[in-house]
Amino acid sequence: MSEVDDAMRGFADWFGRRPIGAWSAPGRVNLIGEHTDYNDGFVFPFAIDHRTAVALGDRDDRVIRVASSFAPEPVEIHLDELSPDALDGWSAYPLGVAWALGELGADLEHVRGVDLYIVSTVPIGAGLSSSAAIECSVALALDEHWGLGFDRPTLAKVGQLAENRVVGAPTGIMDQSASLLGEADAGVFLDCRSLDAEVIPLGFAADGLSLVVIDTKVEHAHASGGYAARRASCEAGARALGIDSLRDLHLDDLERAAALLDDETFRRVRHVVTEDQRVLDTVRTLREHGPGAIGPFLDASHVSMRDDFEISVPELDLAVATAQANGAIGARMTGGGFGGSAIALVIDALVPIVTREVLAAFAERGHREPAIFTARPSQGARRDA
Structure with missing residues (x-):
């Protein structure tokens, strides 16, 4: 409070x-x-x-x-x-x-x-x-x-x-x-x-898992050009494909999209379509197998944002790769991109190791020291007093 x-x-x-x-x-x-x-x-x-x-x-x-x-x-x-x-x-x-x-x-x-x-x-x-x-x-x-x-x-x-x-x-x-x-x-x-x-x-605590946030200290701003450019690219892709929004596109439509769109626009579209599917797969897997099984979707999401949507930065990539190399179940950048934070789903006992190794990796590369903390899923907005 x-x-x-x-x-x-x-x-x-x-x-x-x-x-x-x-x-x-x-x-x-x-x-x-x-x-x-x-x-x-x-x-x-x-x-x-x-x-x-x-x-x-x-x-x-x-x-x-x-x-x-x-x-x-x-x-x-x-x-x-x-x-x-x-x-x-x-x-x-x-x-x-x-x-x-x-x-x-x-x-x-x-x-x-x-x-x-x-x-x-x-x-x-x-x-x-x-x-x-x-x-x-x-x-x-x-x-x-x-x-x-x-x-x-x-x-x-x-x-x-x-x-x-x-x-x-x-x-x-x-x-x-x-x-x-x-x-x-x-x-x-x-x-x-x-x-x-x-x-x-989510059941993180019951399964002995923590969600580690790695704030790279690379500040981003949604009002700046990169975010707006990605949105404009998505809207252009939807217009070119004759659909209201990319929600109307499915995985089996990507081959047609590749034939109609320029390479950059297609990669932006492919990220959105595959990311939608990853959300559905994550929710389904969480329900059927618990949080310990969702790591591959987090990992694939980061690759898609890095390569197809091109919104990652070296600090985010380093945070994700270091967490993965030190036992994270899955890791990805989170938020609008161009800076900000990465997240890693980590077994509780490995949190100190992931924290130590990420700090060491950032120091070795000469990056600004990140802020690392665990985030607990919590209650939404409320009156407190």
């Missing part, structure tokens, strides 16, 4: 009064299913035990003021002035949520402003969706405080809209869904076309 306590204290320090409540939402690890969400495909993330907390206090005007532990000054704006063009910097995430609530049907003409104070322990730029943790904690807080009555799938859409239109990152809905729908010791199997979600037990 440290994030919540810090948010409550920080609110009092900044605004000179006690907040009326605090909410929190987790970051996420995507176990498998990368760059499939905006292609209407399948993903299988889980919420982690690193969280963002927001403390909220009421105001008697229509101003939203937001401060945080990671910004030097608060930012404020009148509710009537909320628009994507009026928001930038870090505050675009929480204030973008307020704007997006109105875009998705909330009546904001008759609500009062609020003060918000945000604290986070989700690493920024690590591919663990620190942005969605902010969006979902704020969305849940404002929905409850303003009495909007949105359900969690709608709040996920709110977060995605804020990220797409205000922040300018062309992401899918996976991150917000994981942050809002996650449960302890479980993953969220999400169909990104229908938005049907199923919470599936």
Whole structure:
């Protein structure tokens, strides 16, 4: 509860009064299913035990003021002035949520402003969706405080809209869904076309397994060109094939796709199609044989992202290869790519060995020292105080 306590204290320090409540939402690890969400495909993330907390206090005007532990000054704006063009910097995430609530049907003409104070322990730029943790904690807080009555799938859409239109990152809905729908010791199997979600037990602890996160410290940003270029390539491939999205393509369609597309576009398409199948195979194998049997799908996912989608970097490849060489059941990069984190599913007794060897490998190559920790599948967004 440290994030919540810090948010409550920080609110009092900044605004000179006690907040009326605090909410929190987790970051996420995507176990498998990368760059499939905006292609209407399948993903299988889980919420982690690193969280963002927001403390909220009421105001008697229509101003939203937001401060945080990671910004030097608060930012404020009148509710009537909320628009994507009026928001930038870090505050675009929480204030973008307020704007997006109105875009998705909330009546904001008759609500009062609020003060918000945000604290986070989700690493920024690590591919663990620190942005969605902010969006979902704020969305849940404002929905409850303003009495909007949105359900969690709608709040996920709110977060995605804020990220797409205000922040300018062309992401899918996976991150917000994981942050809002996650449960302890479980993953969220999400169909990104229908938005049907199923919470599936992971059973890592019962099988003596840990999910090790290796934050390479190579920061990425979804709003930068690489992510947008991959999405554009997927959309171009779908148009050339005469389909609405790559979700409509199957493994046995790849031969036809290879004949119609240029090499680069085909490889982008092949990653998405095979990754969708890997998600389905992972969920099926988890149900039938348990988590110890899913390693080959994680390994194959990394190869596909490295070679076909070309979103890995040397540090991620080194983390994955070193974990695999030291007994990991499976390993892959996770998140949007171009930096961020790798994950490795590891027998508990081997976690210290994998950690030691990854640190040594990074030092030997002259890379920045990574942050290595285990991530526990945890509960999604909630009110804490």
